[in-house]
Amino acid sequence: KAGVTQTPRYLIKTRGQQVTLSCSPISGHRSVSWYQQTPGQGLQFLFEYFSETQRNKGNFPGRFSGRQFSNSRSEMNVSTLELGDSALYLCASRGVRGENGEAFFGQGTRLTVV
Amino acid sequence: ILNVEQSPQSLHVQEGDSTNFTCSFPSSNFYALHWYRWETAKSPEALFVMTLNGDEKKKGRISATLNTKEGYSYLYIKGSQPEDSATYLCAFEVSGNTGKLIFGQGTTLQVKP
Numbered sequence: 001k002a003g004v005t006q007t008p009r010y011l012i013k014t015r016g017q018q019v020t021l022s023c024s025p026i027s028g029h030r031s032v033s034w035y036q037q038t039p040g041q042g043l044q045f046l047f048e049y050f051s052e053t054q055r056n057k058g059n060f061p062g063r064f065s066g067r068q069f070s071n072s073r074s075e076m077n078v079s080t081l082e083l084g085d086s087a088l089y090l091c092a093s094r095g096v097r098g099e100n101g102e103a104f105f106g107q108g109t110r111l112t113v114v
Numbered sequence: 115i116l117n118v119e120q121s122p123q124s125l126h127v128q129e130g131d132s133t134n135f136t137c138s139f140p141s142s143n144f145y146a147l148h149w150y151r152w153e154t155a156k157s158p159e160a161l162f163v164m165t166l167n168g169d170e171k172k173k174g175r176i177s178a179t180l181n182t183k184e185g186y187s188y189l190y191i192k193g194s195q196p197e198d199s200a201t202y203l204c205a206f207e208v209s210g211n212t213g214k215l216i217f218g219q220g221t222t223l224q225v226k227p
Contacts, residue, residue, distance in 0.1 A: 004157075031213045042118075042219035043158075043203070048212065056212040090157070094213055101207075102148065102160030103215060 002027065004093050006106035013113050018079040021109045025072050025093030032074040033094075033103065034066060038087045046089075049074055081113045116140050118206045120218035127194050128226050134190045135221040137204030141185035146207040148215060149178055149189055153200045161189075161202075194225040 005024040013019050025032050034046040045058040049068035066076045072093070078085055088110050092103035119138045127133050139147060146165045150158040162171040167182040175192045191198055201222045205215040 033213055033215065035217070043205075043217040045214055045216060048214055050213060056214045058214075092215075097207070097213070098146065099163050099165055101146065102163050103150075103158075103205075104160075105157040107157050 004091060004104050004106035006089075006091055006109050008109060009107065010110045011112070013081050013111065015081055015083060015113055017081050018077065019081060019111060021076045021078075021089055021091075021111075023074045023076070023091035023093075023106055025074070025091075026095070026104055029093035029095045029104070030072055031094040032068055032072060033092045034074070034076050035090045035092065036060075036087045037090065037108075038084075043090065046076065078111075083113050086111060086113045116143070116206065116208065116216050118204060118216050118218040120202075120204055120221050122221060123219065124222040124224070126224045126226065129195060131194050131225075132190065132192045133194055133223065134188050135202055135223075137187045137189070137218055139185050139187070139204070139206040139216075139218075141183060143209045144182050144185075144206070145209040147180055147182075147187050148205040148207060149187070150203040150205065151200045152203055152220070158203060191223070194223070196225045196227050199223055199225045 031050045033048040035043040047057045052068045063079045068074045088108045090108045092105045149161040152158040162178045164180040169180045201220040203220045205217045
């Protein structure tokens, strides 16, 4: 069973640009969540999609947006990049909730804003 | 604001030592408590997902307990090995129609041979 795939793995962008990150979940998983990790911070929840609907959003500015397609693949977009957006972005997919509802994480996209 | 706290922040032990970490979480809106291990240059991997108060889970030398009434979970590692070196994350899953996980900042364990 293929794992969660995130592309690209590394990205360097300039302030003011926008960026799109992609996440392909495990086959059959309908829930995809996005997290941001910056130095000294834990994983900060960005948003969660389930069957193409955003069910929950974290405390991030509107520059951060996402979407999910009918095949459950998800994209995350950040517009008007700021230096503080430099971070590791992880996505995670889940099949169910409850005791078998562990999240499966991708390897992340390391975004550097210069 | 729902807050999850882990302690200690970091830990250095000798091979063979047993150790434990704490995760504190809100006692309301609880659905589940997750534990993940995150090794350097890898993705976080699930250790346990617990939903019931008093639950205990075990995987090899690693075990976890859950107290939802007082809002804490312990993770124990018996006889630590160098390969146990990693950051251990707990995550609080909120009840309701959501897949939101709120992560603590993690406990970084370094096991010296």
